Amino acid sequence: MADFVHATVMKTEVIEALAPRAGVFVDVTVGGGGHTEAILEADPNARVVALDRDSIALEASRARLARFGNRVTFVKTPFGHVLKALQGLGITTVTGLCADLGVSSPQLDDADRGMSFRREGPIDMRMDASEGETAIELIARLSDDQLADALYHYGEERRSRRIARSIKRALADNQLETTLDLRRAIVRAVGPVRVGGVDPATRTFQALRIAVNRELEELESLLAALPSIIEPGGVAAIISFHSLEDRLVKRAFHDRAVWQVLTKKPLVAGDEEGAANPRSRSAKLRSARRRGGSTILPPGNSLPPPSGDVSLPPPSMEIDDEGGDP
């Protein structure tokens, strides 16, 4: 898939944190495959289980990573089900995990997904277009107050009540068909773009996308699973893009009996990367090492052999997780 272009954020820093070696790594947000590729290139004995909830992303990364053969296994699942996904492959613990949260550039750029207020499309916003409630269904289901609360909590939008009322009025008046209608309803509530300011629709679109995809619930489930899936000495490296996510990651690494924090302050992208990829400017990378042993594993918690016979299914296999909400 030649047109799936996503610039991988903080690749060098993620590889430094994970220090790939013989073992199984899990990339819970494979997207276009940039971090997985870097892990596989860093050590010929590293293997990766690559998860994504988006079939198009999986298809693109499968094509990009075909040359690594059975060193990479793809699983279609929300990462809140990471434990179940690994168990399904017969894997109990992994040597490292990376997560690059949020959406990819192709997801944002695809007008049909309705994630961007700059492109006309259906008010959908799902990362996995095959299941779950769309943004317009969510707007219809929530009361004015519930919608305002969602905009406030997930978008940190201070003008949430006014915006929610305007959106619900547009829906009642049959004037809420597309993303551009949604943006118009927001502008009616809070006024047009300020010169040099961010678009007035930014926070509302972020909030609806987070709610539709249950992004914070997903992250909480992933973080809760980390202590049981990362082997002693293994590392979790998580890139977040807004303070709601970063706060959760920071809190998850708080337990010093479980984690040795490797990033006292989150790492941010360097100037060069920031200039080349504006999206990287809001990235924050936190990583932590699982305590309970050094990189030498305790007896009974064996690393997979360096090559050949880890019991991963063949690379073409895609396990569809039929599970419901995380």
Ligand SMILES: C[S@@+](CC[C@H](N)C(=O)[O-])C[C@H]1O[C@@H](n2cnc3c(N)ncnc32)[C@H](O)[C@@H]1O
């Ligand atoms: C920022 S992109 C990852 C890009 C990737 N690291 C690369 O270098 O190409 C985020 C990806 O995570 C996926 N994603 C986001 N939330 C997810 C979740 N809860 N479960 C599974 N995949 C998720 C999205 O579908 C998207 O493909």
